[in-house]
Amino acid sequence: MTSVFIINGFLDSGKTDFINYTITQPYFQDRRTTLLIVCEEGEKEYNDKVLERTRTVIEVIDDEDDFNAKKLTELEKKHRPGRIVIEFNGMWILKNHKLPWNWKVEQQITMINGSTFESYFTNMKSLLAEQIRGSELIIMNRCDGLDDKIASYKRNIKALNQQADIIFENKDGEMNVTLEEDLPYDLTKDPIVLTDKGYGIWYLDALDNMDRYRGRTIEYTGMVLHPPQFPKGYFVPGRMAMTCCAEDIAFLGYACRYDKESELKNRDYIKVKAKVNIEYFEDYGKEGPVLEAISIEPSGKPKEEVISFN
Numbered sequence: 001m002t003s004v005f006i007i008n009g010f011l012d013s014g015k016t017d018f019i020n021y022t023i024t025q026p027y028f029q030d031r032r033t034t035l036l037i038v039c040e041e042g043e044k045e046y047n048d049k050v051l052e053r054t055r056t057v058i059e060v061i062d063d064e065d066d067f068n069a070k071k072l073t074e075l076e077k078k079h080r081p082g083r084i085v086i087e088f089n090g091m092w093i094l095k096n097h098k099l100p101w102n103w104k105v106e107q108q109i110t111m112i113n114g115s116t117f118e119s120y121f122t123n124m125k126s127l128l129a130e131q132i133r134g135s136e137l138i139i140m141n142r143c144d145g146l147d148d149k150i151a152s153y154k155r156n157i158k159a160l161n162q163q164a165d166i167i168f169e170n171k172d173g174e175m176n177v178t179l180e181e182d183l184p185y186d187l188t189k190d191p192i193v194l195t196d197k198g199y200g201i202w203y204l205d206a207l208d209n210m211d212r213y214r215g216r217t218i219e220y221t222g223m224v225l226h227p228p229q230f231p232k233g234y235f236v237p238g239r240m241a242m243t244c245c246a247e248d249i250a251f252l253g254y255a256c257r258y259d260k261e262s263e264l265k266n267r268d269y270i271k272v273k274a275k276v277n278i279e280y281f282e283d284y285g286k287e288g289p290v291l292e293a294i295s296i297e298p299s300g301k302p303k304e305e306v307i308s309f310n
Contacts, residue, residue: 001104002076003083008131009111010090010120014141016044018111019087023054030055032082035075037061039089057081064092073100093130110135114143114168117153129248132160137167144170158204159243180212187212191273194220199239200307203252206276206289213276213289221299222272224264225251229283235261237272237291240306249306255281256291264296271299 007015019036022028034056036046046058059075061067076084084103088094099105110131112120117140120128132138138157143150150168157166168175180187183205185198192213194202199220206213222237230236238253256274264270274291281290 001102002081002100003106004086004099004103005083005106006086006088006094006108007111008088008090008094008108008135010113010116010124010128011040011042012116013090013111013113014139015040015087015111016042016046018109018139019085020044020046020050023056023085024050030082033057033079035059035079035081035084036087037072037075037084038087039067039092040087056085062089064089067092067097069098069100072103076100076103090131091127093127094134095130107137108135109137109139112138112140114140114146114150114153118149121156129160132157132164135161135164137165139167139169141169143168143175147175150175155201155204158207159200159241162204162207187216191217191219194218196221196239196302196304196307200241200252203238203241203254206254210278210287210289214278216276217273217294218276218291219271219273221269221302222253223251224266224268224270225253226261226264226266227283230255231282233257233259233261235264237270237274237296242306242308254289254291255283256293258293258296260296269299269301271295271297 007019009015023034032055034054036056036058038058038060039062041060041062051058057079061071138161140153146153154166154168157164184201185192185194192202199222202218222239225236225238227236234255234257236251236253237256238251240249241252242248243250256272258264272291272293273295274293277290277292278287279290280287
């Protein structure tokens with residue numbers, strides 16, 4: 001199988017700068033040829049001397065119809081690369097294109113220009129959402145002067161892809177954007193009471209800052225879901241959330257241990273008071289928040305049954 005790395009993003013998002021930097025790094029060196037397929041040529045160019053030194057050859061595909069398995073296979077046969085890097089066109093939808101059968105996507109990275117994110121998220125949300133959903137790493141650069149917006153941007157991205165690592169950068173490098181004062185609930189309280197908006201933000205923040213909630217007690221209104229694959233004694237008290245647009249709604253919640261879970265009915269609303277444990281859970285496939293119910297009470301429907309992250 002041929003390893004493939006896909007760098008996604010709109011024009012002027014920093015894809016070329018990122019690739020230029022990456023191919024020169026010691027961790028990315030390889031004695032074999034690297035085939036760089038460029039699907040969108042911006043203002044920045046690749047340095048011929050750097051390409052030669054890193055054994056990188058460029059092929060340009062600027063017509064979307066030419067980005068197909070047959071054409072890509074021809075390029076692979078022509079250069080016999082050890083690996084392939086694709087600077088993908090942000091206006092194309094990757095899932096609509098079939099790669100050769102022997103190409104294995106090792107990583108997809110999406111580059112985002114922080115100064116234009118709000119505009120793209122408002123006007124081209126579906127295209128941006130496709131880029132974000134398929135990526136393991138998302139880098140938002142040019143975030144200078146955006147300190148008061150970063151927390152909101154992070155929530156928007158996490159709502160679309162909860163597992164992705166997100167890096168925010170300004171002219172000084174990587175930014176620390178995890179600020180407790182940005183949270184719409186009081187971490188000094190016991191229990192931590194979550195409003196409708198607070199639940200969505202807590203759900204996302206708990207993914208990145210598990211130690212912040214380890215052993216803490218939370219209280220909120222949630223909807224019952226019994227995933228069929230869950231072991232006996234576990235259910236999910238979560239909420240429906242709009243992650244992108246009205247047509248893109250998902251159920252968000254963590255596993256909860258409760259000895260009377262079989263008495264709860266799917267889609268019923270309940271008031272949950274639970275301790276947050278951080279432990280391995282098989283359905284997660286890794287360590288994560290697992291709630292331990294302290295009390296469960298019936299509850300009426302919340303005013304807003306579908307929450308948002310804005």
